[in-house]
Amino acid sequence: MAVAEAKRDAAEARLSALALPQGGWAGAARAEALARLRAMGLPGRRDEYWRYTDPSSLVQADAPKASLFDPKDEPMAFTGFDRVKVVFVDGVFDPAQSDDLEAAGVELLSRQTADIHWAQSLYGVLEARGQTPVQRPLAALNSAAATEGVLIRVTGRAVKPVSLIYLHKSETSDAMLHHCVKLEEGAELTLLENGPAAARFNKVLEVEVADGARFHHIRTQGRDHERRAVTHIFARLGRESLFKSFTLTANGVLTRNEAVIELTGDDAVAHVAGAAVGDGDFHHDDTVFVTHAAERCESRQVFKKVLKNGAVGVFQGKILVKPGAQKTDGYQISQSLLLDDHSQFLAKPELEIYADDVKCSHGSTSGAIDETALYYLRSRGVPLRQAQSLLVLAFLAEAIQEIEDEGLAEDIRARLESWLARHGQ
């Protein structure tokens, strides 16, 4: 099999350009991840799960150059919120710009402390579980090679959101971060992420949400036009737990966001949502895999994309209902608004169901702005651009509604409005 060989060669080439960390508490997990990666190889264009996104720039040994962002172009997200800031510059932790981590109960992956038993049972573990039935070699690469990231364990209700800020200063930076978050029974945490991170960014977030715990995740990816990113969220949910993740993506030549969510306790709820707006050289890929392995769980996938000037939006979503996962309520919607004739929307919304007493549905649509709605608004005296902007925001509303905190939702809405204004909508 020449293809499998080429994939393994690509993995070796990539690994040879990296300094792999040795030893430490995560040593065994990293060695296993390395073995996984070597067996799989790195993805190629012919892989079923990469048919709509070319992985070559994510796979190649050196990061392609990405020019820096003009800060006048877009304000930083979440600035008005009381939060614990953890700042990484090109993937390197920056204590000067960060808040006191110890007080907030945030550990760093790079500080090899003794008492991290809980992280040992998480690091690379959820990633490994997420490798079947679909391989995610870039996540295995991350587990094997990442040396930095945060380790957060929450036992009660976190007072402030933890805010991970990724700054980009070098045009050729190639960053890798690996975060582990564990919410113990009944705990609650809001995790914020924003910033372009690096010229090329590979990030893994592993989240264990124990029984009755609640996890909120809001992130914005954007700013730098030439950046590339591949991110993975691996989450495992206990009984009556809640997981909510929302991502806003604007700009970036290539973004692949994978979310692999496993509902293992009865009555758990998982919502994953995304809004992506792209103008020009923009390729955005949401790949979501939700597994229902317990009874009476609810999952929602809501993904909306607004595309213009040749931007490409990809959605690959799957709901897998395992045998015995009765009374599952699974919902999935992927929609795109194509603002001109050069943009593309490529979708593969899948259902795989092995239990009979379930309610699962998915919908996918693609089209232009509704001319009648536009006409209606204009006939009421709304100027064309404002009317278009209004309709675009209305289109994205269902995804933004997945953010529970009204203040954060408003922040996202304002960012979208200003993006639309800058991009002539």
Added chain:
Amino acid sequence: MTALETEDQIEVRDGVDRETIETVQAMAGKYKYGWETSIETEYAPKGLNEDIVRLISEKNGEPEWMLEWRLAAYRRWLQMEEPRWAMLNYPEIDYQDQYYYAKPKSMAVKPKSLDEVDPKLLATYEKLGIPLKEQMLLAGVEGADEPRKVAVDAVFDSVSVGTTFKEELKKAGVIFCSISEAIREYPELVKKYLGTVVPQSDNFFATLNCAVFSDGSFVYIPEGVRCPMELSTYFRINAENTGQFERTLIIADKGAYVSYLEGCTAPKRDTHQLHAAVVEIVVLDDAEVKYSTVQNWYPGDEEGRGGIYNFVTKRADCRGARSKVMWTQVETGSAITWKYPSCILRGDDSQGEFYSIAIANNAQQADTGTKMVHLGKNTKSRIVSKGISAGRAQNTYRGLVSMHPKALNSRNYTQCDSLLIGDKCGAHTVPYIEVKNNSSRVEHEATTSKVDDDQLFYCRSRGMDEEEAVALVVNGFCKEVLQALPMEFAMEAQSLVAISLEGSVG
């Protein structure tokens, strides 16, 4: 269906019409077509090689160009790998361990008319409900206001036994004959169109078919002609350990119209049998083709022993402006179904429709769906797919809707619903949606549910037993597709839906 005896023992209860009872009653015999015709058969040697390809070509009295075409396909096939992307699980197929050609000995000299055909063969079709007489209707179908004629091409193992109404069709200018005859009699037409919709190298199973196809039907409807009757082909596998590889080519010239029906059955056997067919349809300007299939190959027993492996490539090329194709399929048989009837909407304003009911029970596995490739402007497509899984069966809808950059102002609407009966089966949906322009609209909807308890309760409270009630609810679920079938098939399909689900309740 356990408690059903003979017709007169059953009283028609209030709220249950006679038809429902009869439908359910028809199921008592399980797979109705599992018998075998004992007839002397001539086989080609077992296995597959160039000599077998040459032999098939020679048996069909083919010209040299056809043999070359087959050999080229065979050589290419040797380089190809069997596709494994479908959600189907079956043991490795040994392509050398079967016969590629089987023909009743009585067909050694091709009968000149139906009167000369071996009575055993005629009796076979009679028993299948497809009498090879120039009759007014397909057997068992009543209720048409006017008697309707249906011409039949009957294919038995590797050969066409006979074609009815040939003369009458000829008067209208319609050519309806076996493909082997067409290759001899109308080589120019065959040369011009064969392999232009499904190319020789299309996929593993289609390429295999190109090399070894033995018979099938050929239809040519000339410009402006509305085919005076419905055409149909009935495929029967009889010989053991033999693969059937039929090839159908339908050409609807400008402004022509034809409705084509296809049916198929096979005897019950403990071993699997391979069926790899190719259907090509060419539709020119303003022409319309309706292609309906009731696929009822032997599905295997409850344990998954035996049954047909059905790997089929069907594709229509809407070459002309305003051309139209409608695929309707009821898939109830086969142990394995791998089938994606597709439409290439090349002509501006062309239309493609796909209506499907796929039922998988016991150990059956079906991976079926369609491709709608929009190339021309203002093209429209509609997909309605209903998948039903019961027993331990797996049923997958797999489809592609592709809007090319130049397919401006095109539309697609897709609806695929799955129904699960029992907690050991699976229902899956794998749609691919590719939109490359913004004036086109694509809408895809899918749902999965179980038979609604309220509906069942309602039926039961009206005195129906549980299996009757399920059959009724399922027929309701399939209604949209059943309505798209020609009447000859609608009735059969409706009862098939019930048969296939037999034993799946409780």
